[in-house]
Amino acid sequence: MLYNTDAVVVKTVRYGEHSAIVTLLTPSGLVSAMAKGALKPQSRLAAGTRLCAEGTYFLYQGHGMGDIRQVQLTASRRRLHEDIEAAAYAAYFCDLALVSTPERPHAPTAMYNQFSAVLAALELRDQTPPDLLARVYEAKICNWLGASPDWGRCIRCTQPLVPPIAYHLKEGGLVCGVCRSDMDRTAEFVVPERTGRLLSVFTEVDVRRLGRIEVSPPTRRALDTILSHQLREFAGLHGRAKDVLDQIVQSLRFD
DSSP states (O other): OEEEEEEEEEEEEEETTTEEEEEEEETTEEEEEEETTTTSTTOTTTGGGSTTOEEEEEEEOOSSSEEEEEEEEEEOOTHHHHSHHHHHHHHHHHHHHHHHSOBTTSSOHHHHHHHHHHHHHHHHOSSSOHHHHHHHHHHHHHHHTTOOOOTTBOTTTOSBOOSSOEEETTTTEEEOTTGGGGSOGGGEEEOOTTHHHHHHHHHHOOGGGOOOOOOOHHHHHHHHHHHHHIIIIISOOOOSHHHHHHHHHHHHHTO
């Protein structure tokens, strides 16, 4: 069966001397396919099998793994390979997509649309800083995997948040000033008042309509810590990509 689908490359693994096994994120989920001869310098499949490449992929599906027969590229995302920081974030986003997206045809279209939009915004880098793009994508991953509480309400009493607000590591949500008096203070840390509002916005906003975001350093640190904990402890995502990203970003700051 020959079929075509829009897709973004989220993983490429060498197979033999000149071929590659490519994992594609499509509007209906992940699919893996063989790209025969794609690693040859003059291969017509070479550009379409690089990480973050996006386009229309023509695949033949027989028994077992399918074959990529042709690619009509719409975005090569060249800048994401040339800029060290952008490349690190792109690799992290691809890793998140790999571990969170169901196989085709079981994923919602939003997982493809928002991932594509995040990569496009990362490449342009004209309004949203890459660390905040990461927080937006992480918030969406938490929501899709059922690891996202109502960030605008207290995780304990479910009422609108009243400061001073804290994030509770065991409860996996924000706690209002009233409920904090009855909870284990050793498992929480106080967060800026704007944190809940931003988490709600990041969860719901369409990345394609994301404008300029101004966030203070303390709030950025809180968002990073909260979402990293939610992904690890409540979504069950334990990949090392975030640690690698943090190391690269930290090293660039000292250059």
